[in-house]
Amino acid sequence: xxxxxxxxxxxxxxxxPKIRLRGVKKAFGKKVVLNGxxxxxxxxxxxxxxxxxxxxxxxxxxxxLGLVKPDAGTIEVDGIDAIKVRGRERDALLAKFGxxxxxxxxxxxxxxxxxxxxxxxxxxxxxxxxAKPIAVENLAKVGLGPDVAMLWPAELSGGMxxxxxxxxxxxxxxxxxxxDEPTTxxxxxxxxxINDLIAARVRDLGATGISxxxxxxxxxxxxxxxxxxxxxRIIWQGPVSQIDxxxxxxxxxxxxxxxxxxxxxxxxx
Amino acid sequence: MDSVLGFLxxxxxxxxxxxxxxxxxSLFAAHGVAACLTPPLYGRLLLRQxxxxxxxxxxxxxxxxxxxxxxxxxxxFLGSARFNAExxxxxxVVIGIxxxxxxxxxxxxxxxxxxxxxxxxxxxMRVTEQIDALTTLSTNPFRYLVxxxxxxxxxxxxxxxxxxxxxxxxxxxxxxxxxxxxxxxSYLSSTLDFMEIQDVVSGLVKAAxxxxxxxxxxxxxxxxxxxxxxxVGAAATNAVVSASILLLSADxxxxxxxxxxx
Ligand SMILES: Nc1ncnc2c1ncn2[C@@H]1O[C@H](COP(=O)(O)OP(=O)(O)OP(=O)(O)O)[C@@H](O)[C@H]1O
Ligand SMILES: [Mg+2]
Numbered sequence: 293x294x295x296x297x298x299x300x301x302x303x304x305x306x307x308x309p310k311i312r313l314r315g316v317k318k319a320f321g322k323k324v325v326l327n328g329x330x331x332x333x334x335x336x337x338x339x340x341x342x343x344x345x346x347x348x349x350x351x352x353x354x355x356x357l358g359l360v361k362p363d364a365g366t367i368e369v370d371g372i373d374a375i376k377v378r379g380r381e382r383d384a385l386l387a388k389f390g391x392x393x394x395x396x397x398x399x400x401x402x403x404x405x406x407x408x409x410x411x412x413x414x415x416x417x418x419x420x421x422x423a424k425p426i427a428v429e430n431l432a433k434v435g436l437g438p439d440v441a442m443l444w445p446a447e448l449s450g451g452m453x454x455x456x457x458x459x460x461x462x463x464x465x466x467x468x469x470x471x472d473e474p475t476t477x478x479x480x481x482x483x484x485x486i487n488d489l490i491a492a493r494v495r496d497l498g499a500t501g502i503s504x505x506x507x508x509x510x511x512x513x514x515x516x517x518x519x520x521x522x523x524x525r526i527i528w529q530g531p532v533s534q535i536d537x538x539x540x541x542x543x544x545x546x547x548x549x550x551x552x553x554x555x556x557x558x559x560x561x
Numbered sequence: 562m563d564s565v566l567g568f569l570x571x572x573x574x575x576x577x578x579x580x581x582x583x584x585x586x587s588l589f590a591a592h593g594v595a596a597c598l599t600p601p602l603y604g605r606l607l608l609r610q611x612x613x614x615x616x617x618x619x620x621x622x623x624x625x626x627x628x629x630x631x632x633x634x635x636x637x638f639l640g641s642a643r644f645n646a647e648x649x650x651x652x653x654v655v656i657g658i659x660x661x662x663x664x665x666x667x668x669x670x671x672x673x674x675x676x677x678x679x680x681x682x683x684x685x686m687r688v689t690e691q692i693d694a695l696t697t698l699s700t701n702p703f704r705y706l707v708x709x710x711x712x713x714x715x716x717x718x719x720x721x722x723x724x725x726x727x728x729x730x731x732x733x734x735x736x737x738x739x740x741x742x743x744x745x746x747s748y749l750s751s752t753l754d755f756m757e758i759q760d761v762v763s764g765l766v767k768a769a770x771x772x773x774x775x776x777x778x779x780x781x782x783x784x785x786x787x788x789x790x791x792x793v794g795a796a797a798t799n800a801v802v803s804a805s806i807l808l809l810s811a812d813x814x815x816x817x818x819x820x821x822x823x
Pocket of ligand 2: 349472
C-alpha cells in the first residue's frame with residue numbers, strides 16, 4: 293500500500309476535485325467487484341484507468357454515472373452526492389457527462405446522424421434540421437464521411453460503431469467525458485487519430501476525462517495520470533510519466549503484458 | 562418438524578417474492594403513468610407507436626372478430642333453439658360481442674402481437690446498454706420509451722375494438738342471413754333495437770384498460786430483462802403470459818363494476 297501513499301495525487305491543481313470517490317463498493321451476488329475504491333479527478337484532468345479484463349473498470353464508470361448503484365461509499369461530482377441525487381438535479385448532473393460505452397450502445401432504431409445528434413435534439417431541444425450539420429461535423433472529427441450519416445448502426449463495422457459512439461459522446465460538449473476503451477477494435481492509424489481527438493478535447497476544451505484502456509500507447513497519449521484497478525481497489529496511481537518507474541509489480545506486469553507475475557491468470561493447458 | 566418448517570419457509574419465500582414483484586410493478590406503473598401525464602411528451606414517438614400498435618393490429622383484430630361473430634351466431638342459434646328463442650340470436654350476439662368478446666379477443670390478440678414486440682424491443686435495448694446510453698444523454702427512459710407505448714396502446718385499443726365490434730356483428734349478420742334463415746331486415750332491426758349505448762361504452766373502457774395493461778407488461782418485462790438473447794426471449798414470453806392473465810382478471814373486475822352500476 294505504500295505505493296499508493298507515495299504517489300497519491302500530489303496537489304489538486306484547482307482545489308476540490310471534480311469527481312471524488314471514497315470507499316466505493318459493489319458486489320454482484322457473491323462476486324465482489326469493487327472493494328473500496330478511492331479516486332479523485334481534478335477539473336480538467338485526464339485520468340486513465342487500467343486493469344485486467346473483468347477487474348471492474350466499466351462498473352466503476354457506471355457507478356459514477358448512477359447506472360449501477362454502489363453498495364457502499366460516496367461519489368461526489370462537483371460536490372454533489374451523485375448516488376442520492378434525484379429528479380431535476382440528477383438530470384442537470386447527467387447533462388454534464390458524455391460517455392462512450394465499451395459496446396458503443398448505439399440506438400439501432402435511429403440512423404447514425406440521429407444517434408450523434410441525440411443529446412442535442414432530445415436532451416437540449418435543438419431542432420433536427422439544425423442538429424444534423426453538427427452531427428455530420430462531429431462524424432468528420434472521428435474520420436467518418438457524410439455518407440455514413442444516413443446509414444443504420446447495423447450497417448457499420450465494429451470500429452465504425454465505436455467512432456460513432458465517440459462522436460455521440462462529444463457532440464454536446466460535455467464537461468466530463470468517459471471513454472470505455474475508445475481505441476479497441478481500431479487500426480493503429482485510426483487509434484492515433486482518436487487518441488489525438490480525446491487529448492484535444494480534454495486539453496483544449498478543458499473537459500475532465502476518465503478513460504479506460506488496455507493500450508499503453510493510448511494511455512500515455514491521453515492521460516495525465518494513470519490509476520490501476522486490481523482486486524477491487526486502486527492499487528497504484530501516479531503521473532503518466534512515472535508509469536515506467538511505478539515500483540509496483542502489478543503495474544509492471546500489466547504494462548509489459550507478461551503472463552508471469554503477481555496477477556494470476558487461471559487457464560488450463 | 563423439519564419438513565413442516567421447510568414447507569412454511571417455502572410459503573413465506575414465495576409470498577415475499579410475490580410481494581416484491583407486486584411492489585416493483587406498482588412502482589414501475591406509477592413512474593410510467595407520471596411520465597404519461599406530465600410534459601414533455603414525445604409526440605413523434607407517440608404517433609409512431611400508435612401506427613405500429615394500432616394500425617398494424619387491424620388485420621389480426623379484424624379477422625379474429627369476424628370469425629368470433631360468425632361462430633357466436635351459430636352457437637347461440639343452437640342454444641336458443643332449445644327453448645324456442647331463436648329470434649333473440651341477433652340481440653344476444655351484439656351484447657356478447659360489444660360487452661365481452663370484442664374487447665377480450667382483441668386484447669388477447671394485441672397482447673400476443675404487441676406485448677411481445679414491446680418486451681423484445683425494450684429488452685434488447687436493456688441488454689445492449691442502449692437504455693443506459695439514453696440516461697447518460699439526459700433522456701428519461703420512462704418518457705422516451707414507456708410513456709409513448711402506454712399512451713398509444715390505451716388510446717388505440719378502443720378504436721381497434723370499435724372496428725372489431727362492427728366486423729364481428731357483420732360476421733354474425735352474414736351467418737344469420739345466409740345460413741340461419743333470417744331476413745337482413747329483421748336481423749338488423751333486432752340487432753339495433755335491443756343494443757344499448759352502455760354495452761358499447763363499457764367494452765371500450767375495458768379496451769383502454771387492456772391496452773394499458775398490455776403495454777405496461779411489455780415495458781416492465783423488457784425494462785427488467787437480464788442476460789442476452791435468452792433473457793430477451795424470456796421477457797417476451799413473460800410479457801404475453803402476464804398481460805393475458807392480468808387482462809382476464811381485470812375483465813372480471815370491470816364487468817362486475819359495470820354490472821353493479823346498471
Ligand atoms: N450487470 C452485471 N451483473 C452481474 N455481474 C456483472 C454485471 N456487470 C459486471 N459484472 C461483473 O463485474 C465484473 C467486472 O466487470 P467490468 O465490465 O467492469 O469489467 P472490466 O474491467 O470493464 O473488463 P474489460 O476490460 O474486459 O471490459 C465482471 O466479472 C462481471 O462479471
Ligand atoms: Mg469494460
